[in-house]
Amino acid sequence: MSSISSLNVGLKALLAAQSGLDTAGHNVANVGTPGYSRQEVILSSSGSQILNGIAVGSGVEAGAVRRLADQFIGRRLATSSGMMAFLDARLSGLSQLESLYGEPGSDGLSTKLQNLFASFSRLAADPSEQSVRQSVVSAGTDLARRFNSLSGSLDELAHDTRTEIRGMVERVNTLANRIATLNRSIPEFEAGGVPANDMRDQRDQALRELGGFVDVKAYENPNGAMTVQVGGQLLVGPVNAYALRAETGPDRSVVLQIAGHAGPLTPRSGALAGLISVANDASGQRKNEVDALARQVAFQLNRAHSTGVPSGGPFSSMMGAYAFVDQDGDNLVTDETLSHTGLTFPITSGNLRVSVTNKTTGEVETTNIAIDPDSMTVGEFVAQLDAIGHFSASLTSDGRLDLTADPGYGFDFAQRTASAPDSYGTFGGQAASLGSRKGPYTFTAGSTLQVTTATGNATITFQSSDFANINRASADEVAAAMNAGGQLSAIGARAVVVDGRVVVQSLTQGTSATIQATSGTALTTLGWTAGQTATGQTNPATPQISGTYSGTTNQTYTFVPSGDGTIGTTAGLGVDVFDQNGNKITTLAVGQDYVPGTPIAFANGLSVSFQLGTLSKSNGDVASVAAIADADTSDVLAALGVNALVTGTNAATFAIRADIRADPSRLSTSGTGASGDNGALLALAGVDELAIDAYGGQSVSTHYNALIVSVASDASSTQGMYDTEQVVMNGLESRRQSISGVNVDEELIDFERFQQAYAAAARFLSVVSNLQDELMRLV
Amino acid sequence: MAARITQSQFYSVLESNLKTNYGKLALYQQQVSSGKRINRPSDDPGGSAVALALRNSQADIGRYLTAAGDARSRLDESAVLANDANATLASVRELVVRGMSDTMNASSRQALANEIEQLGLQLLQIANTQSDGTYLFGGTNSKQPPFAEVTVNGQKRIVWQGSGSAARATIGAGDEVETSLPGNQLFAKWSPTGTKYAGLTGARAGTSKDQGVAFEELTVRHDATNAVLGAGIVLANGGANDTLIGTRSVEVDAANNQVRLGTGAWTPIPSAASGQRTGVIAKDENGAEVHFDFSAWSGVDLSGSATGTGSVSIDGTNFTTIDLTETNLQLTDAVSGAIIHLNTTGITRSGRDLVNFGGTSNAFDIIGGLVADLRNPSGMSTQELQKRLGSRLVELDAKHDDVLVGLSALGSRSARTTDVQERLNGRSIELQGRLEKVEDVDLTSAVLEITRAQQTLELVQSTGSRMLRTSLLDYLR
Known part of the structure; x- marks a missing residue:
């Protein structure tokens, strides 16, 4: 054995201990770094030399420093944290959404609806009471305001969320660019044969962050670059990142797109997916539900109100709120059938009874118009109305129905039963x-x-x-x-x-x-x-x-x-x-x-x-x-908004008819035309208990309650899913920690070990050095 | 491989445990301070569904309660008035009974008539009472006074112009109560009992039913008298002043100087010297009169007969000759539209007979008629007057009964609303209890939970801080 090689063995031992200490120090330094994976030096003994027929070891070899990470757990963790981010974003959005409804509470739609029905009932006790009449209008206006504000807040929530989405898209693009930059650096660095551990950790961290926004799939190329896919579309290639954009679609929904891809991107997890689901809920399903409810309430109230008569008696003129719209493009609405005129509310097959009253004699002439919406045209309908004596009907230039009675006459659509049924005298007549x-x-x-x-x-x-x-x-x-x-x-x-x-x-x-x-x-x-x-x-x-x-x-x-x-x-x-x-x-x-x-x-x-x-x-x-129980079984009056209580076709436009607001005496109270009759009010109050076909026989209130419960269930089930995912995540995190985490005590032990190894190697070198000195003295 | 535990795991476990326990504390804290278990629907969607439904039911009940309360106050108000009407009608009856007495003279009757007229006005005032600007007894026709004075056939009459339909109030799902009693049921109830004649002339109802309202006057006119006489006795003025309809025997008893018609009372024949023999009035058993002229009487007994013929009319202008065998003579008053069927077989004398379409007149008609009769402008005899007043009194009693029936109807409706109010109040309390069970927090258990969460939190904090303090560094030198 040569003393030179012994010095080499000593040197290698010194260096190995040195790198062991360095690695332990690095680990301790990064104990709080998120996503850091513990590193360790791989030590191996050097090959032995045959010296004088004896195999002598040639010391230690400090190999590469390796990251202790489990790829599988890493991927599971990424998926789970993406899901967590999704649920977290959705949860906070849904809880905002839920609070918009203001239930349970005095500001909820439920209370406003009940207040309106209660005011109808109150007025029914004494239809002539002006103050109660005013309170009906107030309750109606209150309900309208609540519908309007709910619609507005849903829009606002959708708008705010869309703004947040755009900010988040910017973050995604920043992260994608960082990954692309690292993609270019890592192969360069590793070309030297040394693994770029810290750059990889940075890239992993960026990827993890990205996974918090969108659901990512990442693949590493043989040269160390990483391609990142989102929903099957390429976001980051080996060299470049592709820009993500958020746009608002035609149905107010948010659409994501990656540059270079034609199809829209639908992320399934991550905060971005969560926000998009909230924005789409607020501007889509929830908005539609509220709009449909407002429409239904308006329609049912109008059905009950349109056949009533106000305290002032029959009308002298009246205009519809909703217009017939030309469908076949010939700028003529009169040739359209009633079922096909662009009206929001449906006209059904039935009868409309128009009563014209001579205000001087009190004589009433009632005309029945049979309506088959599939065959009757707008023109025929208006002509039949116009043919009624002392009464004229026409269409305004914008397609609304305009009804007028001759001077000295009035008209209404009340539930009148003729008192003298034998007008011809064919039953024992003269x-x-x-x-x-x-x-x-x-x-x-x-x-x-x-x-x-x-x-x-x-x-x-x-x-x-x-x-x-x-x-x-x-x-x-x-x-x-x-x-x-x-x-x-x-x-x-x-x-x-x-x-x-x-x-x-x-x-x-x-x-x-x-x-x-x-x-x-x-x-x-x-x-x-x-x-x-x-x-x-x-x-x-x-x-x-x-x-x-x-x-x-x-x-x-x-x-x-x-x-x-x-x-x-x-x-x-x-x-x-x-x-x-x-x-x-x-x-x-x-x-x-x-x-x-x-x-x-x-x-x-x-x-x-x-x-x-x-x-x-x-x-x-x-x-x-x-x-007559219902003077308008065709619902044509409600569909056209003639003698409507409510105008508007969605929650944003829902309003009590302007002239009723201005003059509450125009509120229809009587069902038969008699001044003290309260049939119309009872019918209006009865809307609360009405079984609505479109709601599977449920009442408006019950249906609304179901909506609230659905919003609540959404929030509550998301909370449940979040809690479950949290448990999964905790489990995965602890497994990752047990593999990749840094235990300071462990590192301290390494410090001790490598310090001792270093001291021992130094001691060995001093021994070898003494041996050489001894030899030199002999020379 | 045994799991490695790292410091950051300590931190994250500690952090998540602290978060969980703080969350629990905050939740119970909110529950206790608001008193509500469900502060937003997502706290418990299932419970919220129940709570929302319960709230709807409560709102419905509140509505029904208000309606029942309003209905009850109107019904009670009506009942008080109906009671006043009852007292008024009782006073009218008392006065009429006094007026029927034989001892009453014309001026006392006049005074009674004035008094009854005032009571009639009072009754009208009751019937037309307004409450909150609507006529209580007008039915659904609440803007017009239910009873108004109109001129019918030149006569002022009070007629019903309200609506027979009462306004309703919803006091339960599908449960409605009428909130008033239309005045026609109290003061003008149509409950026909058939046509009645005051009984002066002997006219009776025929076999067919009659068409008419309230009262009409049947005029039986005496047209002529044909007599089979002798002994120098002739009819005075050719029978012009007679009232006899039909044939009666005429007997003259010369011995006692008296004459009689049919089985009527004997009438003394004045002495020739008195000079009053030209107008001897003989009355039959029904009070029908024949006027005889005895001035040329030969003074002997006579057994003859007298036959009166006449005509009847319901409108006073169109007369039909009486055929005493006709049992169903139809007479029409073209002006009022009344049609009567007359049994003429019992007609015995001429006169004006009150035709009463039983159960069709209103209280004001009856009172008006009573007043007119008591004033007696045509100078009817007490007997005639009594018959007429008697006929009207029957009608008045029927109206009185109507008011009593109405009063009990109002009472039972009011009682029903009271029952409903009680039931609804009970139900409201029950619902409130159920709502509290669903929505409200159980304070005892919530406070216990807070204590438990607090203890757990303290444990986590103390164990966590102890774990964190341990480090190998403390022991390495």
Whole structure:
């Protein structure tokens, strides 16, 4: 063994101990550095030399300094922290979102809704009370303000979050650029064969930070550069980083894009994903829910309000709030069908009843308009309204409905039940009348009918052109055909329609008036026998309806005598009452024990009384009355915003109609037009309990509660997920720490160990040196 | 490999434990200070759902309670007035009964009439009482006085112009109560009992029912008398002043100088010297009169007969000759629209008979009629007056009954709202209890939790600080 090599062994031992101390020092220095992985020196013994046939060791070899890190745990940790960042961002956003609703509390929509319903109910107790009326308007305005402010705060939250997102995108780009810079440095450094441990730690740290914003996938190239992908798209390449941009999409949602990629980027974890989900919630689902609620509330309130009458009585003019919009691009709305006119609220198949009141006489004329939104055009609808007497309807230039009554007249859409159902006098009236059987009828072309009155006789010939379908001729068509030629009016007679039956009637009254179905081939079709004659009378039966209809749906009641005879005289005489389906409801006894003028209840709060008159079943006496629970079953008024309580089609525009706000007396209170009636108010208060089809039969309040619970569940389940993820994260972190963490005590032991090794190596060198000195002295 | 523990693990474990315990403390602290377990819905979404539903129910109940309270105050107000009406009608009745007495003279009746007229005005005032600007008894027609004076056929009458429908209040889900009683049920209830005649002329109701409202006057006119007489006795003035309808026997008892008609009382024949023999009035058992002229009487007995013919009219202008076999004679008053059917077989004399369409007149009509009768401008006899007043009194009693029935209806409705109020109050308290259970914090357990969290926190702090203080450095030299 040469002393030179012994010196080498000593030197190597010194250097090894030195690097061991350095590494331990480095570890201690980085004990608080986030993401730092403990390093250690790899020591190995040098190969042995054969000296004089004896293998002698050549000392220690200090190899590379290596990082103690588990790639697998590192990746799991990155995923988990990305998820944590996502949940954290979402949680703080959701808790802000939740607080916007202000539930539970007096400022919540729930309370505002209940206050409004309570005020309706309060006013219903005394509809004329001005102060209570004002409080209804205040409660409505309060609700409107709450809707508006909720919509505004949701917008604000979405806007603020979008601003935060843009800031975060800047951070992502900074981190991506740092990784790209390190990507360029690391291969250069490691080309020297030395691992760039600290640069890698920096890059890992940047990657980890990046993982807090977006979900990253990183792959290391053989040369040490790292490519980073976000949602399958390249964010950082071996050399360059690609810029991330945040934009607001057409549906107010946030869209992320990486330069060079066409498709949008959808991060699934990280704070950015959390913020985007919050922004999209606030401007998307939650906003839509609130808007839909506002729409539903407005629609239901308007449905109840539109058929009411204010305390001032019928309207003299009224304009719709919502406009018909041209759909086919010909700048003409009149050719559109009602179901296809760009209205927010749906028009359904049903009837609209318009009542026009003569303000001087109090006389009311009610017109029924049947609405089939799929076939009726806007033009037809307006024309039918306009055709009503003393009333005009037109469209404004912007497509809204404009209704006006003639001077001295007023109109409304109240639930009026006619008090005198027999307007033609076909039920024991003074004129002679002959009623047919109930239609539809099967005619043959060219069939005839000869009618004779005291004045003369007339022959009517029916043609197939008179009917849409000659095999199913309606009573209206038959009557129109009879009146068309003028033969009937020439002999002092006319044909009218009562409840789907044709009635021929003399124009004169009294016992001298007669009408006879003389002959003709149409006799049997209409249910008459040849020569059947009816005579007029002096005392009419004059049915009179009283009471308020309490049924829930519209109904038509038809009165038909059960036999022939005189009211109050003929034993056993009765009047059969049928509903609109032809079912007999009851028979009213009007025979010898009936005192004329006595009201007899027949259905749902309605009664009828008769005067002394002679009824004839065989001559087809008939009268019918429409009992109205809802004067607008088509909802066309609510859809057009005619006599609306609320205007606006979403939460931001929800408002109590301006002229009601200005003058609370315009609030509709009466359901029937009577000044003290509170039907409209009861209906408005009843909106609270109304089962809404769109909500699966739930009420508005219940639905709103479900919305609140859904917002709350979102926040609470996110909190739960955050807590779970925290546990996972803690576990992973402790495993990472147990591999890569620095234990100061451990390092102190290393200090001791390497210090001792260093001292021992120095001692060895001094021994070798002494040995050499001894040798030198010998020379 | 055994897990390595590092210092930073100490720190992070300690930090997270401290955070958890501080969080718990803050939570319980908030719960205790607000008294609420749920401060925002996400604190307990399930509980919030229940709480929100309970709050809705409570709001509904509050609404129903207000409505029931309002309804009750209106009903009670109406009941007080109905009670006043009851007292007024009782006073009217008392006065009318006094007026029917035989001992009353015309001027006392006049005074009674004035008094009753005042009571009628008082009743009208009650019926037209306003509360908060609406007429209490107007039904849903609350802006017009329910009873107003109008001129019908030249006669001033008080008529009902309110609405028979009462306003309703919702005092429960699908539960409504009427908040008033329309005045027609109190003062103008239509409960026909058939046509009645005061009974002066013997006219009766025919077989068919009649059409009419309140009262009409049936005029039975005497047209002529045909007599089979002799012994120089003739009809005075050709029978112009007679009231007899139908045939009666005429008997003259010369021995006692008296004459009688039918089975009526004997009328003495004045002496020839008195010069009063030209106008001897014989009355039959029904009070029908025939005037005889005895001035040329031969002084012998006579057994003859007298037959009066007449006509009837309901409107005073169109007369129909009486055929005493007709049981269903139809008479029409074209102006009022009234149609009556008359059984003429019992008509015995002429006169004006009060036709009462039983149960169709209103209280004011009846009182007006009573006043008019008591003033007696046409000079009716006490007997006639009593018959008419009696007929009207029956109607007045019916109205009185209506007011009593109305009073009890108001009372029972008021009682119902009281019941509902009690039930709703009970339910509200129960809901409040359930709401508190869901929303409010259980203070005892919350305070216990705070103590526990505090202890845990202190433990974590003390053990943590002790762990952190340990370092190998303390022992290495």
